Amino acid sequence: MGVSAAGVAALAACGEAEPQIITKEVPVETTVIKEVPVETIVTRTEVKEVPVERIVTQEKIVTQQVEVPVERVVTEIVEREKVVEKVVTKEVEVMVEAPMQKAPVRLEFSTDWGSGVRAATHKFMAEQYNKVNPHVTVDILIISGSGGSTAVGYSGILTNLLVAGSGPELMSELWWNADLYNLDLEPHMQREGLTKDDFWWHDGYLVDKDGVTRGVPYGVYVGAMMANLSLVERFGVTIPDKDYSFDELRDLGAQMRDPETNVWGFERQTYSWNQGFAERFASEGAKWYDTATETSTASIATQPGGNSVEAFADWWKLAWEDGVSPNTDEVQATLESPANTSGSNNLFATGLIGMSGFGYNSGGGIKNRIGGRFDFHVFWPYQSPYSGLRGYHNETNNIVVNRAAEERGNAEEAAGLAFFWHGDIMAPYLAEFQPVVPAVKNIWNSEFITKFASGTDNFPDLAAEAEQVGQFRENWVRGTHSHPNWLEWFRLSRAKLTDRALVGGESPYQMMEELDAEGTEALRREI
Structure with missing residues (x-):
């Protein structure tokens, strides 16, 4: 309770001393806990939150006023907050769903x-x-x-x-x-x-x-040509670029022939792949057979100026007349020759062949067979002397x-x-x-x-050209629109063109004629 000035004067008049007021602060702290959460992530199978207590302690500051000589305490309460930061760790368990295991x-x-x-x-x-x-x-x-x-x-x-x-x-x-x-x-x-x-x-x-x-x-699956660069250097010849004829190829092969060291200028493939008889048909636009009429048509060229019979005969002559390529007996003699130090039964890989057909469908195989013993160069197929086109047998x-x-x-x-x-x-x-x-x-x-x-x-350009002008094998062998008797015709083509003509040396003209006659019969036969 307060005392007025008049009251003090009255007390003095009565002979009483003026009371002294003593103020004392008795601190009572108010503590506020402020949480600064730090999360620890523990990965388990379910979520569990551990609650954090919020602790707030109030402290009060008490002011006491003491009157002397009269004992009277005047108390004034002053509230003051004291902030204490307390780091609280909050543990959170997070459930992570494991991926489902697929059945084997x-x-x-x-x-x-x-x-x-x-x-x-x-x-x-x-x-x-x-x-x-x-x-x-x-x-x-x-x-x-x-x-x-x-x-x-x-x-x-x-x-x-x-x-x-x-x-x-x-x-x-x-x-x-x-x-x-x-x-x-x-x-x-x-x-x-x-x-x-x-x-x-x-x-x-x-x-x-x-x-x-x-x-x-x-x-x-598409073919090109390749040349042994060691032999190219040895004979001092120049490999043609893109536009060259069959006659140029044959002449180049003749320049690379050396009987004394058993080196041949050119390997002439005897099958239908990678410069075989199928490429000769393709350059002339000769379809193997016609499904609609059930007729063998290998000898019928559809390209202007084309002649599939002569193109096949030229291929045959390389080994059987021109002496540029080894015939069947000469192939075997080359493989068995002391000059063949490669141990390979692949003719080009022996290193004794100047040029050969190359297949982009098997380049890794020929490279492995050569085994780094010599480098080779891949170049474009020749242009037909009849149609002027390159022959591509695709698949x-x-x-x-x-x-x-x-x-x-x-x-x-x-x-x-x-x-x-x-x-x-x-x-x-x-x-x-x-x-x-x-x-x-x-x-x-x-x-x-x-x-x-x-x-x-040359591959991107060669493949693009082949896709545009080449013939796809699937038209006649196993394809969706091939003839149901395609296998009979195919077997005949191998027997006539490969086995008897190119390997056996029989007349290419006669074999082409027989293929068309017997092939037509095979297509029309009920099986």
Whole structure:
């Protein structure tokens, strides 16, 4: 309670001393706890929050007034806050859901690539697909093509498996009743963001008779020429660039012939691939046969000025008349010659051949066979002396997915593997090691391809020209629109043109005539 001035005067008048007021502060602290949370994250299987207590302590400052001599305490309470920061650890348990484990999947992939860089390629593919898809195991089923041809041996085994309701999930180099046995790959292609234009493409081995995409390309199958650069230097010759004739090729081969050292100027292929008889038909526009009329037409050129019979005869003469290429006995003698120190049974790889056909579908194989013993140069095919065109015998080949994969529950993984072949892992691998040049065009200018060997920078332009003017094998062998009796005609062509003419030395004119006559009968025969 307060005392007025009048009261003090009255007290003095009465002889009483003026009271003294003593003020004392008795601190009472008010403490406010301010939390600065520091979270420790502990990952477990469920969330649990540990609550943090909020502690607030109030302290009061009490002021006491003491009157002397009258004992009277005047108390004034002053509140003051004192802030104390306290670090509080908050433990939070966060539940992280573990990814679901996919059920194990096993895929079987069939091929007739059984050795060398080609066998290594499929092994690499299986390993890499498993790395990307750990639940998938890929087994490679190697089936050798008996009968001297994939079309004769390998395919026959697989078609029997398909008819029996079995067979591998993925099959390379097979096209047979695709609408019945192959998975529709169009949805998968769309999902990958790919179209036909992204590939070296021909419908024959990839699209069924109803227009449904049931395969993806295996690679670029197309031929060029190659020359042994050691022999080019030894004989002082010049390899032609792009535009040169068959006569120039023959003359160049003659300059590189040396009987004393068993060196030949040119290896003339006896089969249909990579500068064989099929390229001679292609440059002249001669179709193997006509499906609509069921007629063998190999001797009928459709290009202006073309002459498939003479083009084939010229090829035959290189070994049997001109002496530029070794005939059958001379090939064997060369392989067995002391001059062949390579140990190879591949004629060009012996180092005793000046020039030969080169296949972009098997460049890695020939490079491995040579083994660095000499360098080689790849150059364009010659121009026909009749049509003026270069001959290209093309093929896409294919990878297909067995329709049974749907019932087996592994169709997604199987289709994924088919397109994995063209992806960021496999396409560069194919380009670098070239078991076959990759069919996806976005890698054609890769240095893996253009610097694979001297001259391979011609590949993008060569492939583009071949795709435009060349003939695709699938029109007549196994393709969607090939004749049902194509195999009978094909066997005849090998017997007449390869075995009897090019290998056996029989008249090329007679063999061409017999092929058309007997080939027509084979096409029209009921089987």
